[in-house]
Amino acid sequence: MTIEEKFMALGVKNAPGQEVRQKNIDLKNVLTVDIPEGKAVDFSHGDVDAFPPIPGSEDLWSDGFSLGGCQAYTEYRGALDIRQGLAERLGLFTGKPINADSELIITPGTQGALFLALGSTVSNGTKVAIIEPDYFANRKLVHFMGGEIVPIPLSFLGNQNGPDLNILEKAFKDGTKVFVFSTPNNPTGQVYSREAINSICVLASKYDVTVIVDQLYSRMLFSGEEYTHLRSCNNAPENLITIMGPSKTESLSGYRLGVAFGTSTLIDRMERLQAIVSLRAAGYNQAVLRTWLQEPEGWLEDRIAQHEKIRDDILKIFNKANLKTATPQAGSYLFTELPPLITEYSSFIALLRQQAQITVTPGTEFAPSYDNFIRLNFSQDYHAAISAAQRIVLMIDKYKI
Amino acid sequence: MTIEEKFMALGVKNAPGQEVRQKNIDLKNVLTVDIPEGKAVDFSHGDVDAFPPIPGSEDLWSDGFSLGGCQAYTEYRGALDIRQGLAERLGLFTGKPINADSELIITPGTQGALFLALGSTVSNGTKVAIIEPDYFANRKLVHFMGGEIVPIPLSFLGNQNGPDLNILEKAFKDGTKVFVFSTPNNPTGQVYSREAINSICVLASKYDVTVIVDQLYSRMLFSGEEYTHLRSCNNAPENLITIMGPSKTESLSGYRLGVAFGTSTLIDRMERLQAIVSLRAAGYNQAVLRTWLQEPEGWLEDRIAQHEKIRDDILKIFNKANLKTATPQAGSYLFTELPPLITEYSSFIALLRQQAQITVTPGTEFAPSYDNFIRLNFSQDYHAAISAAQRIVLMIDKYKI
Incomplete structure (x- = not known):
């Protein structure tokens, strides 16, 4: 090509x-x-x-700016004290603890997190399972990394909604190494059921597939709905990255902030990649994450x-x-x-x-x-x-x- | 690999x-x-x-924040009105006009600009000439894109300083397609002479090599020194990207802002890549570029x-x-x-x-x-x-x- x-x-x-x-x-x-x-x-x-945006985000930004050099030049994976707060709150939200030092990276938006996650797991010829329909950048990212897209259909207009798990297992059997998907699904708003998430865990563990799950919208959960965090399942796969960010529900898009958390060897690779992609999420902006997941009552x-x-x-x-x-x-x-x-x-x-x-x-x-x-x-x-x-x-x- | x-x-x-x-x-x-x-x-x-940082940068940021959605969600290549001001001032600074619509992109730092420029020109097996010593990310970027590094020595401790143009020509003859370098050179602070820049232009044009020139530090020019902007030369190569940014001299590093300008087909590719890497430089931060290249007297x-x-x-x-x-x-x-x-x-x-x-x-x-x-x-x-x-x-x- x-x-x-x-x-x-x-x-x-x-x-x-x-x-x-x-x-x-x-x-x-x-x-x-x-x-x-x-x-x-x-x-x-x-x-x-x-x-x-979340009330007071601009004041937090100003506080960050006032901190000067230490906020401008954070580690590539983000300022440690901010990661510590995030790790605690995201651990509670997703139902499993997160090590702030080794298992979390702050990224320039969730788009940045997706890029780093796929860039760290996909290279020439890697087979990647992609849900159809799903967030448009997933396919483009696989394409850019030289990977091969293995499409997995999602049902969303009937009574039996969800990803086709038979096709998913066949893809895993046939050498698919990475599975990336969003739940709630973008564009349909479908939340993957507990059963679907459990099946994905079982299959990914069985076939040693790396899972990248984009949970960008998981906080905007409508009444009567239940959300299953893949990472909290007993049989979650060994190589797993969860992606979230305050761009949507919280309207912090103008700051370009996201986070990825999970397997430390993958987070480590993502930081290495971040170092040559854009160094870090803008330093002063990172300070705004202090309000995230602890907004006013x-x-x-x-x-x-x-x-x-x-x-x-x-x-x-x-x-x-x-x-x-x-x-x-x-x-x-x-x-x-x-x-x-x-x-x-x-x-x-x-x-x-x-x-x-x-x-x-x-x-x-x-x-x-x-x-x-x-x-x-x-x-x-x-x-x-x-x-x-x-x-x-x-x-x-x-x-x- | x-x-x-x-x-x-x-x-x-x-x-x-x-x-x-x-x-x-x-x-x-x-x-x-x-x-x-x-x-x-x-x-x-x-x-x-x-x-x-440049005086008043935080006020410009606040003004950007107050603009709301239109500043949060700019085009991937950056807000048009900001690009227009930048194109005019950068055109004057570098000695050649820039089309704001098609020839300039705002990036998350100069690191972001380098990533996009190399990602848009280097793929598996592409030979890339790299100065030794030069900015460390250049080599890592070529490596990540699957390219092959062709080292070009730089003399900097004697009386005959500059890149070895004979080795450069040999590299171009042998199929090198991209040449990336910084002037002033990072780490030595050497400004490439007019003669060196002219020779690079002649050679790159002759062998149809894409040139990516990182001019990050070109404004911090010490007394008695002369700076030659490659893009203003008569025989500048057809495929040329110039990279600058306000991270260093201007201390705006905490905002993660950079720009790349040059050949429109390459800028267009860089925007496509930006769309999957991190969408755009943080929207509110872009507003700070309004002060750049027109600081207080x-x-x-x-x-x-x-x-x-x-x-x-x-x-x-x-x-x-x-x-x-x-x-x-x-x-x-x-x-x-x-x-x-x-x-x-x-x-x-x-x-x-x-x-x-x-x-x-x-x-x-x-x-x-x-x-x-x-x-x-x-x-x-x-x-x-x-x-x-x-x-x-x-x-x-x-x-x-």
């Missing part, structure tokens, strides 16, 4: 927030539509103006309740319009199936932006075959989100065959 | 700031020394408490003068003790040759820390053969630096054969 081919597969123009770089889009079958005016909504990522519950209401009300609108959508058990994503349209799906997505001021992420970002799906991050102003959901229904109505 | 072997070569325990992770060092021939007490000095990186001149005085006075101490040291023409590094010692050089460096409270970086970080050299970043409090330089001389005196 030439380096040109390698980068062909790393397109970013459809990635969330990058739509501004799309030029000369060829729109097919544009209709004159009469969509009511509404506030522009960018569903490609959460709106941190509607859901602002009631703050998280309130944030979850607000998101749950948006979820429920958009789902009502979509269900009424017969748009198939998985019910997210956690997180803030809706993954919605589009009916057959008179225009290409990619054109429809561009038209949503031009004619209804709505940005969504195409399903193809999450698996090549999901071109008839769109993903919405509903962490938005409530009224803007509801109005935009209604406009999406009107647009689909106009353009459907 | 297995992934274990790949990571063996990416050790970080000798990297600047990582000394805290060195455990169980086997010290050979420890003497009882009588070194006068002195303030601990960490010469492995600059002291941002002694030389604080006299600020830069004053900072240069203060560093020049430290350079001159340490050089006097080292010269008097017959320690061979290149005179840095720019930047804040001193690269000093140690005489034969009764202990291993690595042990001596550990002893400097234990017995004289002085941290330096071993020469082996800059090329395998430079084990008898140490690098000092002299961007330190003046009195602490002078006292520490005197203690280094005393320690060498004790331990020399």
Whole structure:
């Protein structure tokens, strides 16, 4: 593979927030539509103006800045005292202790954590099991490292939801060395059941597979749902990295902070890689992690309740319009199936932006075959989100065959 | 090469700031020394408490934070309005215009820029010319990407200083595709002459070699010195990336900010890679770049003068003790040759820390053969630096054969 081919597969123009770089889009079958005016909504990522950062994060940042050199130049894996606090709180949250010295690294966002984890476990020819659909960067990362993607289907629209464990076992038998997935799943919001997580543990241990589990959204758990932390299972695999971060639920995205914790030999490799990738998460920003997982009382519950209401009300609108959508058990994503349209799906997505001021992420970002799906991050102003959901229904109505 | 072997070569325990992770060092021939007490000095990186960030940087950060979502979620290549200001000022500084839309990317530090530049040009088997000595991460990056290092010697202690252009041409003839180097050179502080830069341009154009030039320290230019920007030469190569950043001279290291500018196809690849590495330089931090290259009047001149005085006075101490040291023409590094010692050089460096409270970086970080050299970043409090330089001389005196 030439380096040109390698980068062909790393397109970013459809990635969330990058739509501004799309030029000369060829729109097919544009209709004159009469969509009511509404506030522009960018569903490609959460709106941190509607859901602002954890209260006081900027003061913690200033305190970090005031510390000067010791906060600017931390170890590559992050400042020790901050890691100590995080290790304790994350250990409690995930149900198993974490050694702050050897088992945790602070990264530039969860994206940084994923890059380091895959860069530390995947090289030329490594077979990597990837859920379809799942977070778009997983596939791109495997591709960049020279690995080989082994797709594992996820069911999410029926009654028997979950990853196909038979196909997963076959992949492990056939030499897959790494399994990376997100739970809650991005884009569907599915939380893997206790049974699914236990089966993954058993299989990964049996076949000696390294597991990288992205739990970015695990704190935004809706009422009545149960979350199983893979690392707390009795039979968790020996090589395991768990990834979390305060970018989403906590709206700290502007700081680029994430953490990875797990097997110390892998954390050690990740630090070596971090040393040549970007040295460390920005020093002053690391100080903001002091508020994470110990926010003001009631703050998280309130944030979850607000998101749950948006979820429920958009789902009502979509269900009424017969748009198939998985019910997210956690997180803030809706993954919605589009009916057959008179225009290409990619054109429809561009038209949503031009004619209804709505940005969504195409399903193809999450698996090549999901071109008839769109993903919405509903962490938005409530009224803007509801109005935009209604406009999406009107647009689909106009353009459907 | 297995992934274990790949990571063996990416050790970080000798990297600047990582000394805290060195455990169980086997010290050979420890003497009882009588070194006068002195303030601990960490010469492995600059002291941002002694030389604080550009005045007002934290206010610019707060302004960025107040902007909310649009500053948190910029394009992966950075916020357009910030890129526009940077492109104008960097174009003036380097002597050639830069297109803000297509030719510039904001990165998480210059380390991030180097990673993206090499990741975008080096893959399995790519031959990469590397200066010896030069910034340690260059070699590690080539190694991680699966490239092959072609070493090019740099003379720096005599009268005929500069890269060996004959060996460079031979390397280009023999299929080297990428040439990466720093000017001013890290660790020697050598500024490549106009003649050397012109020759590099001619050779790179003739053999179609991509050039990545790290100009991180080019603003800290001492009196009487002249700096040649490669990109402003008439015969600059078609594929060229210039890297700069406000981490050093400007002490903005705690923000992790850098920039790369040059050939748009390469900048485009770098953005694709950034999308899977860490998305973007932390959004709020990008706002601090608004002050860069337009600092308060006299600020830069004053900072240069203060560093020049430290350079001159340490050089006097080292010269008097017959320690061979290149005179840095720019930047804040001193690269000093140690005489034969009764202990291993690595042990001596550990002893400097234990017995004289002085941290330096071993020469082996800059090329395998430079084990008898140490690098000092002299961007330190003046009195602490002078006292520490005197203690280094005393320690060498004790331990020399």
